[in-house]
Amino acid sequence: MIRASRPPSDAEFASLVEAVWPRLYRTAYLLIGDAGEAEDLVQTALAKTYASWGRVRSVDAAPGYAHTTLVNTARSWFRTKRWRNERPTEALPEPTSASDDIDPSLRPTLLAALAALPPRQRAVVVLRFYEDHSVAETAHLLGVTDGTVKSQTSAALTTLRGLLGDDLLIDSDATTGAHHD
């Protein structure tokens, strides 16, 4: 008969959680912008990973599986009515066309600015500039086209420039994927 190799054990799953929890939590926080929701997201993603543990090809592949599951779960959350509605964000200064004139001390943090972005734009920024995924990889993770990733990146950067100032951000090549492809 056809036999399986040894499946990963609970102990190996425990090690996985210890190893990936901080990174997944930070990604989740950047995606969600709320500590409690981020913790729920990581917990859900890891629980799904546990439930599918036997399908993980190897322990080495498990962090990637957990990360993909986290992004997919976040994507699913974003599609629900709760996330389609406007979510409250921290009070931010109005975007200005003369953003270079903003007093740096009054600028919001990047995290606060990210929270002002729509969920998909936020996800694109996090995946590309924190997770360092290429345009194609980001498109695959979010289930959209490369063109959508580029347009969402462009829109997100426009908003972030307005909030944070041009000098804090990158040049326009970022929208083409030149840096991260």
Next chain:
Amino acid sequence: MTDRLSDLIHREATDIAVPPASTSVVALGRRIRRHRRVAVAGGVVGVVAMLTGVGLVASQHDDTRAIEPATPVDVSRAVFSVGTTVYLDGGSVAAPIDDAAIKSLKYTSLGVVVQHGDNPYRFGGGAQRYSLVTWDGRVRDLGLSTTDVEYATDPGKPLLAYVEETPQGPGLAVVDLADGSGSSMSLDLDGDLRFRAIALDGENAYIQDGEGVAVVDLPSATQRSDISARISDLVGDSTAIAGDVAIDYRDESLVVLDSGERLFEVPDPSAALRLSPDGSTALLLTAGGPTSAYDVASGTSTPITDADATFWWTADGDIFTVTDDGTLRACDTGSGECVRERLDLPVLPNSVQSDADFDDVLNLAGQSYES
């Protein structure tokens, strides 16, 4: 090249206070798995991992207990029958059924429920009798006989359910396969078609009543009219349900029952979806094109080049088939890897069914979950 935005995000992300690892990950994972996975035969080993403090501390059992049957291709939960013999564990365990023919096989946590009778016809074939074949090959007559009913099992629980006519109208009969006990609850169902129990999952039974899907909460023995209406709106009256997802056959889309999210639709009208008994995986079959497996948890697809429409499910969400020459073909839906093995079967299956002789009729257990 590292740009300033990337630097800034990484700097601020570093300052994010990370809370301790949740103590609920394993418990939640087990709950998800119970919904869509088969429990280990002979009783599930108890909780073996406990999260404490900032990490996980494994119990003394952890080193040896495997969480799931796994890679590369595991057919230990592939069950099929040829004639009146049920084969388990990749064909290595044979269990003869004392009847004329086998009608269908369905996975439970204890093994497979076998529906058998005077012929292999599931409907219009007279009495439907039932046996349980445990994973180790022991056969137990369930002492149950029905006529023209569709039954449902839960691959993660020792339950069998079917809709029966009672003097008060339709009722849902539920049999606990562990001890043979049974219960029946009255149902308030509409529709003029035959009522069918289409799925058991966790604490819910799903019944198709000709106009939609009725949901029964098993612990309270009550119908959930609110959920029933919502699911009927989501998937109509033609669906397959497993785990927490369903196929809407109106447009061949995969739907999450809780949220209503449509995970995807088939790319063209000739394509079809099949949902694994545990709800972990959907198989996308395209006419003349590639077959691929969609992992519901991660949302990733895996091409399976060696599979076709003759493949059906193992209890764990992998796929297999048995060819006319007695070859077991199985594919891992996570990796796309496939294997073949020639089995030593005393009677070879015959894909061309004969009315006069049922000795070579092939049944694959996972096939029975499709509506």
